[in-house]
Amino acid sequence: MPSLLISTRKGLFVASPSDSASGSGFKLERGHFVGDNLSLAMVDPRDGAWYAALDHGHFGVKLHRSDDRGTTWTEIAVPTYPKQPEGEVQKNFFGLELKWTTQLIWSLAPALDKAGALWCGTIPGGLFRSEDRGATWQLVESLWFHPDRTKWGGGGRDHAGIHSILVDPRDPKTVAIAISTGGVWRTKDAGATWTNTAGGMRAEYVPPELVNDGNSQDVHCLVQCAATPTTFWVQHHNGIFKSTDDMASWTELEKEQTGAPSHFGFPVAVDPKDPDTAWFVPAIKDEKRIPAEGRLVVTRTRDGGKTFETLSKGLPSSFAYDLVYRHGLALSPDGALAFGSTTGNVFASTDRGDSWSLVSNYLPPVYAVTFAP
Amino acid sequence: MATVVFTQNLRRHVECPTETVDGATVRAVLDVVFTANPRLRGYVLDDQGTLRHHMMVFIDGEPVSDRRNLSDPVRATSEVYVMQALSGGC
Numbered sequence: 001m002p003s004l005l006i007s008t009r010k011g012l013f014v015a016s017p018s019d020s021a022s023g024s025g026f027k028l029e030r031g032h033f034v035g036d037n038l039s040l041a042m043v044d045p046r047d048g049a050w051y052a053a054l055d056h057g058h059f060g061v062k063l064h065r066s067d068d069r070g071t072t073w074t075e076i077a078v079p080t081y082p083k084q085p086e087g088e089v090q091k092n093f094f095g096l097e098l099k100w101t102t103q104l105i106w107s108l109a110p111a112l113d114k115a116g117a118l119w120c121g122t123i124p125g126g127l128f129r130s131e132d133r134g135a136t137w138q139l140v141e142s143l144w145f146h147p148d149r150t151k152w153g154g155g156g157r158d159h160a161g162i163h164s165i166l167v168d169p170r171d172p173k174t175v176a177i178a179i180s181t182g183g184v185w186r187t188k189d190a191g192a193t194w195t196n197t198a199g200g201m202r203a204e205y206v207p208p209e210l211v212n213d214g215n216s217q218d219v220h221c222l223v224q225c226a227a228t229p230t231t232f233w234v235q236h237h238n239g240i241f242k243s244t245d246d247m248a249s250w251t252e253l254e255k256e257q258t259g260a261p262s263h264f265g266f267p268v269a270v271d272p273k274d275p276d277t278a279w280f281v282p283a284i285k286d287e288k289r290i291p292a293e294g295r296l297v298v299t300r301t302r303d304g305g306k307t308f309e310t311l312s313k314g315l316p317s318s319f320a321y322d323l324v325y326r327h328g329l330a331l332s333p334d335g336a337l338a339f340g341s342t343t344g345n346v347f348a349s350t351d352r353g354d355s356w357s358l359v360s361n362y363l364p365p366v367y368a369v370t371f372a373p
Numbered sequence: 374m375a376t377v378v379f380t381q382n383l384r385r386h387v388e389c390p391t392e393t394v395d396g397a398t399v400r401a402v403l404d405v406v407f408t409a410n411p412r413l414r415g416y417v418l419d420d421q422g423t424l425r426h427h428m429m430v431f432i433d434g435e436p437v438s439d440r441r442n443l444s445d446p447v448r449a450t451s452e453v454y455v456m457q458a459l460s461g462g463c
Contacts, residue, residue: 058427058457059386059416075412080420101420 001025002332002371004348005041005050006340010364012038012052014070014372015346024348024357025336032070040327042108043372046115049133050372053105061102061122065134069372078102079120079128079137092160093153093181093215098124104157109165112172113190121162121177125152129191140191148182148196151215155180155237163326164222169229176232176247178222183214184234186247200250204238221326223270223278231275235268235326240280242305253305260299260308261292267329269337276304279331279353281324281339289323296320298339300353314356315347327368340366375402375451379413382457387413399430400443402453417455427458 001017004026011034018027032038033054039061040053050066052073064073081100084090090098107121111129120128120137127140143149152160160182168174173190176197183198198214210216218237225231230246240263241250255263264285271277280299283289291297295318298311316322322341329339337353340346344366346359375396379389389410396402407414419425424440431437431454437445447453 056386056416058425059383060419060425062386062415078415080415084421099419099421 001334001336001350002373003029004330004338004346004359005043005370005372006346006360006363006366007038007041007052007327007368007370008340008344008364008366009037010035012041012070013360013363015359024359025350026338026348026359028360030070032073033064038367040105040108040368041370043370044110044118045373046110046112047133048373051108051118051134053108055104061105063105063134076134077130077136079105079122079126079130079139081126082139092124092158093151096154096158098159100124100126102126103159104161106161106163107165107177109167111175111190112167119165119167119175121165123157123161124159125149125161125179125182127162127165127177127191142187142192143185143194146194148215151213152179152182155218155220164219166222166224168224169226176222176224178219178234180220180237181216181218183217184219184222184232184247197247198250199248200243201234201236201241202238202252220266221268223268225270225275226272228275231270233268233270233278235265235280237264238285239263240268240305244275244304258301258305258308259310261297261310264289265324266326267324267339269329269331271331272333274302277302277352278305279329279337280308281329283323290321291323294319294321296322296341296345298337298353298356311353311356313354314349314358316345325367327370328366330369330371332371333373336371338369338371340369342366374449375447375453377402377406377453377455379455380457383413383416383455387416389413395449396447398443398447399432399437399439399445399453402447403443403455427460429456429458430454431456 004015006013012032015026016029037055042051052064054062084100104123109119111117118130128137164178166176176186196214198217201217203216220235232243234241240253262282269279296315299308322343338348342365344363347356374393394405
């Protein structure tokens with residue numbers, strides 16, 4: 001069983017495997033950067049390095065790396081934007097002034113086409129690449145200067161952000177990203193050119209002319225099945241979408257037919273071996289963003305989204321107002337599941353979600369969880 | 374030479390002792406400090422070189438008025454304080 005890295009509003013916490021028969025299988029062991037806003041952690045499976053993104057607020061966004069599983073940390077470079085054209089006020093699609101400055105590191109992924117290379121997605125919408133484990137970063141200008149970027153807007157924040165980066169298992173130069181709000185985009189040449197691949201999605205929060213515009217799609221989370229990489233799942237602002245034809249098209253799941261309590265939520269996880277099995281954490285859409293009837297549940301489909309099971313064993317069944325953010329649900333290579341919530345609860349499952357055990361219920365608000373081999 | 378003092382809260386993240394440096398503007402004074410201590414720059418200024426949204430700079434007790442270009446004049450006897458704004462906390 002791998003360790004669990006829990007990124008929270010007040011630090012990075014590590015839960016290690018525990019052999020206690022009665023427990024969750026994890027034991028909180030150590031905190032890093034305690035007191036600081038830890039927005040995201042990433043483990044590079046190639047060299048085992050841990051990356052931690054911090055948002056110091058006053059002092060800006062920072063990035064640290066550990067090459068010894070958290071024993072020591074080194075501050076590395078943070079992606080920064082080039083000089084903004086002089087005298088030109090830029091605005092996003094919703095008319096808000098857009099300053100070229102990194103506001104949040106929202107996604108990190110190994111760039112598997114080259115040893116030591118990394119991808120980093122930010123708010124306000126820039127994708128960056130490092131060739132040297134984060135010592136330096138370069139803005140991916142082909143995407144930043146794409147004319148469609150002017151059609152992107154903020155999701156939960158003022159400006160658009162890249163929150164999902166998927167390196168394709170078929171070809172490491174093929175990378176899909178998802179943007180809130182800017183749809184899904186893919187490169188097949190390691191970032192030289194980009195195509196919007198959100199065709200078939202539907203946005204119900206824009207005027208009729210924009211409903212099917214690929215740039216209007218508020219994708220909350222994008223995942224790809226490793227064994228069947230032509231299958232992608234999306235948790236979208238107004239529903240769940242699935243593609244089984246390598247993103248040539250997307251199909252919306254009909255909520256009325258699936259039996260799920262809601263199709264609103266943020267995270268999605270797909271079984272790496274089975275493209276028809278996926279997990280979600282639903283919430284009442286979208287102004288309230290709390291579990292339906294105060295009952296925290298996970299939903300799972302095992303038939304490609306035709307039907308959903310509601311999984312609640314071990315989860316609070318009343319007065320629970322946990323929201324799970326888009327990076328707050330993780331699936332380990334050996335099949336363990338874990339999620340963390342805004343209430344600071346972390347739950348884990350070793351039976352594919354049939355039952356859940358509490359890892360901790362007194363952590364700070366959880367932004368992200370990820371497994372560390 | 375002007376004296377430049379950084380908030381204690383910043384010292385938790387990066388070394389930034391009080392320094393005395395030459396310079397006729399806030400930009401000039403801070404550039405001297407950041408040239409010697411490059412990591413400190415990103416904690417005070419954003420990607421565009423403007424003062425971070427929730428940071429404050431005072432010259433002899435007065436907040437600077439030009440947060441973008443940092444052109445406020447600094448005298449040889451000035452004390453420049455780089456502080457956190459109360460906004461942006463939690």
